[in-house]
Amino acid sequence: MKTNVRTILAFAFVLSLLSMVGCDNTDSNGALSRANVNFKAYYEGNPLVMNQTYDYNGIDIQFSKVRFFVSEISLIQAGAETEIEDVEMIDITSSNTNETAAIAGFNMGSRTVPAGVYDGVKIGLGVTSDNNSLLPAEFSSTHPLGDESDYWPVWNSYIFSKLEGRYDADGDGMFEGSLVYHIGTDGLYQMKMFEDLSLRMDENQSLDFEFHIDIKDIFRENGSFINIETDGFTHTDPSNPEQMELSTLVATNWKSALSFNE
Numbered sequence: 001m002k003t004n005v006r007t008i009l010a011f012a013f014v015l016s017l018l019s020m021v022g023c024d025n026t027d028s029n030g031a032l033s034r035a036n037v038n039f040k041a042y043y044e045g046n047p048l049v050m051n052q053t054y055d056y057n058g059i060d061i062q063f064s065k066v067r068f069f070v071s072e073i074s075l076i077q078a079g080a081e082t083e084i085e086d087v088e089m090i091d092i093t094s095s096n097t098n099e100t101a102a103i104a105g106f107n108m109g110s111r112t113v114p115a116g117v118y119d120g121v122k123i124g125l126g127v128t129s130d131n132n133s134l135l136p137a138e139f140s141s142t143h144p145l146g147d148e149s150d151y152w153p154v155w156n157s158y159i160f161s162k163l164e165g166r167y168d169a170d171g172d173g174m175f176e177g178s179l180v181y182h183i184g185t186d187g188l189y190q191m192k193m194f195e196d197l198s199l200r201m202d203e204n205q206s207l208d209f210e211f212h213i214d215i216k217d218i219f220r221e222n223g224s225f226i227n228i229e230t231d232g233f234t235h236t237d238p239s240n241p242e243q244m245e246l247s248t249l250v251a252t253n254w255k256s257a258l259s260f261n262e
């Protein structure tokens with residue numbers, strides 16, 4: 001019975017979002033445009049290919065998993081927000097399997113928006129507290145929030161981002177080191193604003209919305225980079241202050257690493 005109530009609440013929430021989209025303050029007079037949303041991942045400016053070897057400050061490193069939730073993607077016009085997506089999973093692991101695919105990036109798909117000129121874009125990294133209070137079982141298996149492996153029952157939170165890889169610290173060609181950054185819990189949700197843009201969304205046209213993230217920037221620490229040999233693991237364990245400190249750094253770096261390519 002509880003599940004049913006939650007489902008109804010989730011449905012009402014979606015309806016309220018749809019109604020918000022319906023009463024935006026744009027002057028489109030019903031004219032519609034489309035945003036093609038794409039995410040491109042890089043490592044030091046080069047397209048990030050999964051399981052390919054990169055240099056991490058003298059250490060060979062490979063990334064085996066890069067995936068993260070984005071939420072509340074909105075267009076802004078003179079302070080008024082039009083939400084175009086509630087939540088999506090950006091699975092770079094699945095998209096960036098080779099050089100060509102990495103250059104193409106992860107296509108989130110196309111979203112309909114009222115035509116107009118927008119001056120900003122807002123995007124959340126992680127899952128909003130409203131959605132984070134729900135469980136994968138309350139969504140269909142094809143919904144972004146329906147995957148049990150992206151949920152962390154112990155902490156009642158979705159795993160906002162997963163960054164996994166391996167490294168060869170001693171340079172013998174064997175990747176003995178393990179890198180695991182799993183970030184979650186409400187307090188680490190990040191909201192990013194891109195302002196002073198001029199996004200002209202013409203009727204019956206589409207505009208490419210390209211977000212870039214450079215994975216190397218996720219490792220920044222005090223003008224240098226994280227020592228992955230000592231700080232290569234966090235599961236955002238709230239009872240572990242060192243993990244929380246590292247997770248907070250990774251979460252805020254993730255926000256800094258994200259850019260919008262107008």
Ligand SMILES: [Ca+2]
Nearest residue numbers: 168170172174
């Ligand atoms: Ca080695």
